[in-house]
Amino acid sequence: MTKPLALPLIGAALAALTAPAFAQDGAAFYKGKTVTYIVATAPGGGYDTYGRLVSEFMQKYLPGSTIVVRNMPGAGHLVGTNAIYASKPDGLTIGSFNTGLIYNQLINAEGVRFDLSKMSWIGKAATDARVIVVASQSPVKTWAEFVGLKEPINFATAGLGSASYVETVMLTNVMKLPVRVQTGYNGTDDQLAMRRGEIVGSIASRSSYDQFIKNGFGRYIAQVGGQEKDIPQLSSLVTDAKAKELIALIESTGEIARLTAGPAGIPASQLNALRAAYKQAMDDKELQARAEKLERPVEPLIGDDIAKMINAALKQSPETVTLLKESLQKPKS
Amino acid sequence: MIEVMFGSLAGLLTNGHTMGLMLLAVMIGLVVGATPGIGGRLSIALAIPFIYGMDMTQGAVFLLTMHAVNGTSGQISSIMFGVPGDGDDAATTVDGYPMAKKGEAGRALGASITASGVGGIIGAVVFAVMIPVLEPVVLAFSPAEFFLLAVLGITFIAFLAGKGQIFKGIIVGLFGMMLSTVGMDPQTGTARFSGDYLFLWDGISTVTAVLAVFAIPEMIALGARGGSIAMMSSQNVTVSYRQLFQGVLEVPRHWWLVIRTSIIGACIGMIPGLGGSAAAWLCYGHAVQTSKTPERFGHGAVEGVIAPETASNAKEGGSLLPTLFFGIPGSSGMAVMMGAFLILGIQPGPAMMTSNLPLVWTLIWALVVGNLIAVTFLLFITRWVALLTFVNVSMLVPFILTLVMVGVYSSEGQWENLIVLLAIAAIGWGLQRYDWPRAPFVIGLVLGKIAEESLHKALGLWGMSFFWRPLSLVLIALICATIAYAVYANVKGKTVMPAGAGSGAGS
Numbered sequence: 001m002t003k004p005l006a007l008p009l010i011g012a013a014l015a016a017l018t019a020p021a022f023a024q025d026g027a028a029f030y031k032g033k034t035v036t037y038i039v040a041t042a043p044g045g046g047y048d049t050y051g052r053l054v055s056e057f058m059q060k061y062l063p064g065s066t067i068v069v070r071n072m073p074g075a076g077h078l079v080g081t082n083a084i085y086a087s088k089p090d091g092l093t094i095g096s097f098n099t100g101l102i103y104n105q106l107i108n109a110e111g112v113r114f115d116l117s118k119m120s121w122i123g124k125a126a127t128d129a130r131v132i133v134v135a136s137q138s139p140v141k142t143w144a145e146f147v148g149l150k151e152p153i154n155f156a157t158a159g160l161g162s163a164s165y166v167e168t169v170m171l172t173n174v175m176k177l178p179v180r181v182q183t184g185y186n187g188t189d190d191q192l193a194m195r196r197g198e199i200v201g202s203i204a205s206r207s208s209y210d211q212f213i214k215n216g217f218g219r220y221i222a223q224v225g226g227q228e229k230d231i232p233q234l235s236s237l238v239t240d241a242k243a244k245e246l247i248a249l250i251e252s253t254g255e256i257a258r259l260t261a262g263p264a265g266i267p268a269s270q271l272n273a274l275r276a277a278y279k280q281a282m283d284d285k286e287l288q289a290r291a292e293k294l295e296r297p298v299e300p301l302i303g304d305d306i307a308k309m310i311n312a313a314l315k316q317s318p319e320t321v322t323l324l325k326e327s328l329q330k331p332k333s
Numbered sequence: 334m335i336e337v338m339f340g341s342l343a344g345l346l347t348n349g350h351t352m353g354l355m356l357l358a359v360m361i362g363l364v365v366g367a368t369p370g371i372g373g374r375l376s377i378a379l380a381i382p383f384i385y386g387m388d389m390t391q392g393a394v395f396l397l398t399m400h401a402v403n404g405t406s407g408q409i410s411s412i413m414f415g416v417p418g419d420g421d422d423a424a425t426t427v428d429g430y431p432m433a434k435k436g437e438a439g440r441a442l443g444a445s446i447t448a449s450g451v452g453g454i455i456g457a458v459v460f461a462v463m464i465p466v467l468e469p470v471v472l473a474f475s476p477a478e479f480f481l482l483a484v485l486g487i488t489f490i491a492f493l494a495g496k497g498q499i500f501k502g503i504i505v506g507l508f509g510m511m512l513s514t515v516g517m518d519p520q521t522g523t524a525r526f527s528g529d530y531l532f533l534w535d536g537i538s539t540v541t542a543v544l545a546v547f548a549i550p551e552m553i554a555l556g557a558r559g560g561s562i563a564m565m566s567s568q569n570v571t572v573s574y575r576q577l578f579q580g581v582l583e584v585p586r587h588w589w590l591v592i593r594t595s596i597i598g599a600c601i602g603m604i605p606g607l608g609g610s611a612a613a614w615l616c617y618g619h620a621v622q623t624s625k626t627p628e629r630f631g632h633g634a635v636e637g638v639i640a641p642e643t644a645s646n647a648k649e650g651g652s653l654l655p656t657l658f659f660g661i662p663g664s665s666g667m668a669v670m671m672g673a674f675l676i677l678g679i680q681p682g683p684a685m686m687t688s689n690l691p692l693v694w695t696l697i698w699a700l701v702v703g704n705l706i707a708v709t710f711l712l713f714i715t716r717w718v719a720l721l722t723f724v725n726v727s728m729l730v731p732f733i734l735t736l737v738m739v740g741v742y743s744s745e746g747q748w749e750n751l752i753v754l755l756a757i758a759a760i761g762w763g764l765q766r767y768d769w770p771r772a773p774f775v776i777g778l779v780l781g782k783i784a785e786e787s788l789h790k791a792l793g794l795w796g797m798s799f800f801w802r803p804l805s806l807v808l809i810a811l812i813c814a815t816i817a818y819a820v821y822a823n824v825k826g827k828t829v830m831p832a833g834a835g836s837g838a839g840s
Contacts, residue, residue: 043378075534160522184519196472215682293676
């Protein structure tokens, strides 16, 4: 009678042993290997900064490995993301891209050759709250004043189809905001245009505007997501159910910012090793100190938690998807 | 003010550690600049981990010097082999390479290196002078003005094409503008002429196009011709310090042009959004337009080397301004620099003017001193480098072609660009073989994109009324005058035709 009892026991013992050993095996796998970390933008800017920081410290915690950063800019992160997704799932190619690609996948946009729900998620380094900013020259001081405007004001977004464009147009359409969308403002063009006065406001990520606000060039009137308590959350300012759903979607993409992921199907041992190294990197005091100097927040999340959030974000009601599609329709000239 | 100004200079020069770092930065900057495809942006990004231990001033001086001298060495390959490192170097190629072919590589290099050094210094002076009036000047330029400036640059094509070739010039220019429409339309979100190829969504890469139109055809022609780049044996022409010195003297001889193009370059650098290639080409166009003998350009006119080089180095001083004082980077290179400034504990923004003036002056001086070191060093080694133009091309061509291809690949990390290189090179070779002007192509490609994007923005913001903005009216007047002058010169040129054949051997 000992046999049937022994088997599950041995099994349990084995399982208990292999769980940590899994990561250990994985770590051994990386000895002497070169990992390519694809950053889907050109050098410089947030994605590149986080990418280089993360890869430097992951290398530290994957002994014997070399992690090489490779910039693959193009087509609004699509080129790099497609490359990550198409790479061999051996745990030797990982990378980082804009979470806004969730929108592209939701509406099955041109150029999407990946499925975010299948990717191997390693971690995310930050939360990128969105803010609604107006230039300091504008008389608008609060959300109520903004919504009450009689004449629409100019808001800048990047090119049509970019995440900033999608978010601005969706919010404008659903909440009937007094906003005229002006496209084609890439990088920090929008900040300069706000200084000149041709653009009055923008819906953008908070981290890219903190400096601008600190210099007294503008003010925040509402925020979507994030931990900061200094500005009212947009969701608390609206009552419309449809708008709330939309704000939740934007909040969830902002939640998973500066992510690191690999192609679908990385073997569990390698994936666990990568996740373990990512976690150790994020806990590293030196990384935190450097990020702080760069004014880049570190609010990490590891592994499956991200997969869950991505999958939740990808499950949108048909109305929201229609809304997304409509906002991407070419404007009538 | 004066006290702070010279105090900073003394502080910079007497600190051995800082000067040592600067020397190192100059060397790194020059090597990176001489390698096609590796931009200054990437080199700063790679250098960032090294500045963590440095103090504020040293780190900033180190990075800024590295960035500032980056453009200084790119001219060497442009002049000697007709291989420009990027869009702004291409303007130097147009006249620099013909000079090398005439055996005047030493003179061309002497002139261009000195010009870029002087340009960098004047740029720093403009920087210093502009500090008080920075805000109104920079903020005066909106998309409406960008559009008109780009159009003004495009009208310079009329002068660049050379006598009797105005229609060829326009055709080539329009072809360049046509290629500039490849990619994602920012207004409608439609991918144009890109098929299923995502790498085309961002348009044709400027580095690739420039190398295809200038470098590859020259290499083909060289390989077919044999011999050496300089079309005479090294016994007849020795690259002596005298020839180099003659080149250096060309800069004071054209002092008025040097000052004008430096100021134009610095001002364009100051206005975020126009980019470095626009500065070099606008100044090249300006040099041709104001020359008494415009027919010499394209066949080895020394002014054609001086103008773009002063401009492309002068703009570095300018582009630092919005970065430091607005906290809004003027170019992608400066965006990386701003990240580095934050690491060093420098808070860019309006407060810099009051709280950190000594640092600002140290940076201005670093631009000046860095340029001087770079120029001295390059002039010193040029004598040997220029000898390469007398080497048999069978040894040179394969090496240069490899360098070009590596540059094209590494500039964006996409192998597809090699196919684009091949396709455009075929056209470039045709242009070269049948003696069509090639400079208008780059102007069309670079400025066409700026013109289109800014026109869309201006129309979206103001509708047709953007033409009535005061600065717009000034620019429109300039454009009309340029066109009128071009028509006049062309008509007059036809009747008095063969007057100015003074330049001798052109190819």
